[in-house]
Amino acid sequence: MAKSVKHRTKVVLAYSGGLDTSVAIPWLGERYDADVTCLTVDVGQQGELKGALDRAKLNGAADARLVDAKATFVSDFLWPAVQANALYQGVYPLSTALARPLIAQTLAEVAVASHADAVAHGCTGKGNDQVRFDVAIHTLAPQLRVIAPVREWNMNREDEIRYAEQRRLKIRVTAASPYSVDENLWGRSIEGGRLEDPDAAAPEEVFDWTGHPDQWPREPEELTVGFEQGVPVSIDDHRRAPVELVREMNERAGRHGVGRIDHVEDRVVGIKSRETYECPGAIALLEAHRAIETLVLPRDLLQFKGLVDRRFSDLVYEGLWFSPLREALQAFIASTQEVATGSVRLRLFQGSVRAVGRTSEYSLLAPELATYGTASRFPQELAVGFIHLYGLPNQLAHARRAAARASRVGTKRAARQVLPTA
Numbered sequence: 163m164a165k166s167v168k169h170r171t172k173v174v175l176a177y178s179g180g181l182d183t184s185v186a187i188p189w190l191g192e193r194y195d196a197d198v199t200c201l202t203v204d205v206g207q208q209g210e211l212k213g214a215l216d217r218a219k220l221n222g223a224a225d226a227r228l229v230d231a232k233a234t235f236v237s238d239f240l241w242p243a244v245q246a247n248a249l250y251q252g253v254y255p256l257s258t259a260l261a262r263p264l265i266a267q268t269l270a271e272v273a274v275a276s277h278a279d280a281v282a283h284g285c286t287g288k289g290n291d292q293v294r295f296d297v298a299i300h301t302l303a304p305q306l307r308v309i310a311p312v313r314e315w316n317m318n319r320e321d322e323i324r325y326a327e328q329r330r331l332k333i334r335v336t337a338a339s340p341y342s343v344d345e346n347l348w349g350r351s352i353e354g355g356r357l358e359d360p361d362a363a364a365p366e367e368v369f370d371w372t373g374h375p376d377q378w379p380r381e382p383e384e385l386t387v388g389f390e391q392g393v394p395v396s397i398d399d400h401r402r403a404p405v406e407l408v409r410e411m412n413e414r415a416g417r418h419g420v421g422r423i424d425h426v427e428d429r430v431v432g433i434k435s436r437e438t439y440e441c442p443g444a445i446a447l448l449e450a451h452r453a454i455e456t457l458v459l460p461r462d463l464l465q466f467k468g469l470v471d472r473r474f475s476d477l478v479y480e481g482l483w484f485s486p487l488r489e490a491l492q493a494f495i496a497s498t499q500e501v502a503t504g505s506v507r508l509r510l511f512q513g514s515v516r517a518v519g520r521t522s523e524y525s526l527l528a529p530e531l532a533t534y535g536t537a538s539r540f541p542q543e544l545a546v547g548f549i550h551l552y553g554l555p556n557q558l559a560h561a562r563r564a565a566a567r568a569s570r571v572g573t574k575r576a577a578r579q580v581l582p583t584a
């Protein structure tokens with residue numbers, strides 16, 4: 163007689179090779195009776211991804227796959243972020259936040275194509291990343307169940323290490339580090355361990371892409387970033403493929419210690435936490451982009467775009483990448499970028515990056531108007547009338563209030579002149 167075969171749950175796990183997701187493989191098997199496919203999405207994290215896949219199989223994964231998403235990451239996520247001058251709370255270039263929707267999207271695609279029942283990720287229940295993953299999966303593939311082992315189990319890091327030892331799991335040595343690190347082309351996020359005390363300076367050991375301050379060159383270095391329609395296309399007049407361009411910026415700016423960020427951040431779940439980042443290339447490219455925009459965008463557009471940029475950054479941080487509002491804001495931003503074409507000279511020195519030169523055929527800085535020299539064609543005589551009308555509302559309001567105050571206390575005052583004499 164044929165036995166009815168119980169369907170084993172099929173889960174695709176977003177797998178980094180770190181401690182949490184390594185422990186999740188046997189845990190999903192035990193807890194959910196699941197066959198686990200590990201999926202590593204390459205968004206430019208360093209380290210040996212192939213080795214991680216081999217370990218996944220040794221640790222019990224039915225399958226382990228790698229998807230190279232670097233080019234898409236740059237073209238569809240990082241370049242729009244550059245065009246949006248995207249910084250959360252004015253300081254964080256959203257490196258982790260920008261990669262999450264792409265990883266989630268890839269996870270959903272692989273899960274749907276392989277007829278999986280669920281996806282899993284290694285996020286805790288306290289952070290933003292769970293929000294970004296879950297919202298993206300619910301949006302793109304609502305039929306999939308989302309399992310978050312770390313959020314469900316009650317293990318701390320020591321418990322995880324013990325669990326891994328009991329099951330003789332192959333764990334990367336660095337998995338025992340006290341810090342939680344997330345990495346991609348746009349930067350590194352480091353949290354946990356001694357960094358949890360916001361009053362303690364980040365120890366040098368948390369940094370990797372920026373050398374030790376003793377090694378930062380004593381001389382400044384300049385480099386030129388070329389832009390076409392708000393997108394970086396070259397460094398020092400050499401055209402670069404997008405992924406290579408970001409890598410080169412990370413190296414060159416990182417060598418000077420650019421892009422270390424120490425921030426007390428407000429998470430979506432309502433808590434503040436101390437966050438440390440290393441984003442040399444991002445900070446340098448954002449500085450360059452900001453500089454070209456100041457040259458080519460008119461004042462009102464710059465000001466309004468600043469509001470849109472901020473809203474875009476908040477949406478990315480808050481896990482709402484797959485939203486009509488993000489698409490609409492991005493379309494607005496893109497419509498402003500045709501003129502963001504030209505080049506910016508950056509100076510890198512001792513942990514800082516500054517734009518020291520900018521040029522564009524769309525420059526709105528008209529020398530004949532701006533110069534203090536004899537070549538000036540600015541009609542200064544018109545300034546007087548302009549200023550009278552410009553200040554008239556304030557002059558009127560001030561006069562009315564002064565008059566009302568005077569009549570309240572009964573002092574007789576000569577009526578004040580409101581209209582200009584000129």
Ligand code: ARG
Nearest residue numbers: 258259290342343344351437
């Ligand atoms: N606070 C940052 C963000 O929400 C970084 C999170 C990094 N995750 C990590 N596992 N270290 O985007």
